[in-house]
Amino acid sequence: MTLFVNDISQLDVAFWCPQKGLSGASWAVDVELDGHLGEDGMLFDFGEVKPWIKKSLDSGPDHTLLVPTQAPGVSITTRGEDCIIRTTQPYAMEVRGPRRAFTLLPWPAINAERMAVHYGEQLSRRPPQRIESVRLQFREEAIEGAAYGYSHGLKRHAGNCQRIAHGHRSRLLIWCDGRRQPSLEQRWAERLDARYLVDVEDIIDQTSASLTLGYRASQGEFRLTLPRERCELLPTATTVEQIATWLVAQVSHQDAPLSHVRVQAFEGIGKGARAEAILEMRAWQKATPGNQ
Numbered sequence: 001m002t003l004f005v006n007d008i009s010q011l012d013v014a015f016w017c018p019q020k021g022l023s024g025a026s027w028a029v030d031v032e033l034d035g036h037l038g039e040d041g042m043l044f045d046f047g048e049v050k051p052w053i054k055k056s057l058d059s060g061p062d063h064t065l066l067v068p069t070q071a072p073g074v075s076i077t078t079r080g081e082d083c084i085i086r087t088t089q090p091y092a093m094e095v096r097g098p099r100r101a102f103t104l105l106p107w108p109a110i111n112a113e114r115m116a117v118h119y120g121e122q123l124s125r126r127p128p129q130r131i132e133s134v135r136l137q138f139r140e141e142a143i144e145g146a147a148y149g150y151s152h153g154l155k156r157h158a159g160n161c162q163r164i165a166h167g168h169r170s171r172l173l174i175w176c177d178g179r180r181q182p183s184l185e186q187r188w189a190e191r192l193d194a195r196y197l198v199d200v201e202d203i204i205d206q207t208s209a210s211l212t213l214g215y216r217a218s219q220g221e222f223r224l225t226l227p228r229e230r231c232e233l234l235p236t237a238t239t240v241e242q243i244a245t246w247l248v249a250q251v252s253h254q255d256a257p258l259s260h261v262r263v264q265a266f267e268g269i270g271k272g273a274r275a276e277a278i279l280e281m282r283a284w285q286k287a288t289p290g291n292q
């Protein structure tokens, strides 16, 4: 007998890609459980499946940086409770933080299929009563239009979003004067894809070629150095509300100065924020140091 539950959870991660460098992914998770029925006529109560799978993924890979330790140029050092990851190609990056902010995987590259098999096997090792095996599927959201994978960290977040390199794959919608703008959406998605979104307040050191970001949050001390050209600088925290507001300001300024601009930004699958020029842009300008 097989029991299935689709969309049981979601994973939002950053991952190191040997071709693109630091990138972001969001996967919807489906599960299939094989086993036999109990006297209650059930294989496993649906009400218990979700917390079991979600808890395991949330305390594991979710909101971490997935590091393929066999990718060329990747090296790992541990220092006390911290982990330091260095890369050389396609570019040099160094990231440091508490060990649980990283998921080290002994592979040359990260992909959704391998991740699903790995975590399915892990869950199958200690299954609940009557379950014999667990299969997972990690599904990218099917997006017809523009989408981008980015990474960031929110130092003020009390939970795992404070981790300096976690990420998302997100849709992007832009309207000018009430009309969708697919080519603008595509252009901005290409610009933001595989970029790190920086809150300028987090910059603690810089050269002409690189930026170092750092902060202390409740889980520990975080540091990240990466090439400037791989970063997009925002004057605020990189919450999805602020990303939408920043995009409205950018599009209004660079692409459509005389239009009423509306942006719907997503943070991963199925949630996000909508912002519009003029009112919200004024509020944003007011809240941005140096813009008063």
Ligand SMILES: Nc1nc2c(c(=O)[nH]1)N=C([C@H](O)[C@H](O)COP(=O)(O)OP(=O)(O)OP(=O)(O)O)CN2
Binding pocket: 010, 012, 058, 062, 063, 154, 157, 159, 161, 166, 238, 239, 240, 241, 267, 268
């Ligand atoms: N209003 C906002 N709330 C949160 C934001 C944000 O930008 N605006 N951002 C975050 C984090 O960046 C986080 O990555 C969001 O991930 P999420 O999947 O929502 O986090 P959870 O794991 O807590 O949610 P699940 O339902 O378990 O997937 C947080 N909040």
